[in-house]
Amino acid sequence: MTQRIVVATDFSTRSDRALRRATLLARSTSAQLILVHVIDDDQPARLVEASQREATIVLTELASTVHDVDGLACDAKVILGEPFEGLSNSAEESNADLMVMGAYRRQVLREMFMGTTVERTIRRSRRPVLMANAVPSRHYKRILIATDFSESSAQAVRAARELGLLDGTDVFLLHVYDAPAKGLMYRSAITAREIKDYTDEEEQRAATKLLAFIGEVGLKSKRQILKLAEEPASTIIKDCARNERADLIVVGTRGQSGLGTLLLGSVAQDVLQGSEIDVLAVPLPAPSEEKGQF
Structure with missing residues (x-):
């Protein structure tokens, strides 16, 4: 259960x-809040x-207000340095279970190579990062978890459970599957019936893998959703979240590179950039960490 939130x-x-x-989130687990502001030096x-x-x-005034009004332990830290480094380092030093950040600035021109502070922090962080896009009014009630059956997806489920986010919520599990030969079949002499049979087989194969994944992670979901990748996966994930009235999307962020930085998958990145609801981005633990530990 969540004990410290940066x-x-x-x-x-x-x-x-x-x-x-x-x-x-902290009220439900009596977690300690650590407010961090980074000043570019x-x-x-x-x-x-x-x-x-x-x-x-x-x-300091803000931390005192949180303590007095919400009855939560709340510390304050002002750090000098690069914002993304300061935030991720603070989460590590505090042994935080979670980091919460505000949404992207909706700027027209993004920083072409360096990315936003949010993106760079998520790339560097070894801790789950929650990007708060929507105006908070209640605890999460409907959560969409996107999976590609990878260890990254399994870790996302484990992290959401350990953080207590899945307690008392409706969980929807989504997998976007591909039918790679479908495009070629349309350009050949293959009949519409044969194409449908092929896509049905791919859907059944995906359904079998989805059931195996559910068993592996021990997840109880309200509904399992399979969608054919006829659009970008990130678009399908956001559309599905909207249709299911989800108030949180959970995604894995792939793994660690040889340089020790996080490999932020393109799907996770696109979901983070374009979502109107909150997104929990979960990295794989570092190689030296035990499975399931943050």
């Missing part, structure tokens, strides 16, 4: 959503000192 804040409206969501020393002084005052 909440990233830049004092914006996006960060307010992250704090309120973290507060809702690549600027004149006088500006850094002034920013640090003001941020400490604001963050």
